[in-house]
Amino acid sequence: MKKKRNVLGYLSIITALTSVIFFFSPIDNEIDAIIIGLISLLGIGFALASKELWSVFIGTISNMAMLGMAYLLIIGTDFSKL
Numbered sequence: 001m002k003k004k005r006n007v008l009g010y011l012s013i014i015t016a017l018t019s020v021i022f023f024f025s026p027i028d029n030e031i032d033a034i035i036i037g038l039i040s041l042l043g044i045g046f047a048l049a050s051k052e053l054w055s056v057f058i059g060t061i062s063n064m065a066m067l068g069m070a071y072l073l074i075i076g077t078d079f080s081k082l
Contacts, residue, residue: 006050006052006055008046008047008049008050008055009046009047009050009052009054009055009056009058009059010055011043011046012043012044012046012047012050012055012058012059012060012062012063013043013055013058013059013062014043015039015040015042015043015046015059015063016040016043016059016062016063016065016066018039019036019039019040019043019063019066019069019070020066022035022036022039023036023066023069023070023073029073029076029077030074030077032070032073033070033071033073033074033077034070036066036067036069036070036073037067037070037071039066040063040064040066040067040070041063041067043059043062043063043066044059044060044063044064044067046059047059047060047063048060
């Protein structure tokens with residue numbers, strides 16, 4: 001059971017890194033924001049399911065930061081259309 005929790009912690013960090021890669025990829029901004037948001041929510045779920053303190057803290061904080069960046073990306077693209 002301990003290994004499964006450890007794998008979930010690593011998966012939460014991997015999802016945060018994947019979100020960063022999608023943030024810098026030159027696709028459509030709205031599609032990027034949706035992908036980043038979904039991956040970040042998945043990463044938060046992985047972090048909370050791991051139930052290890054370092055994984056919960058690092059995974060949740062990094063994925064919430066990327067979720068905030070996705071939200072700001074959506075606001076920026078909507079603002080630029082005005």
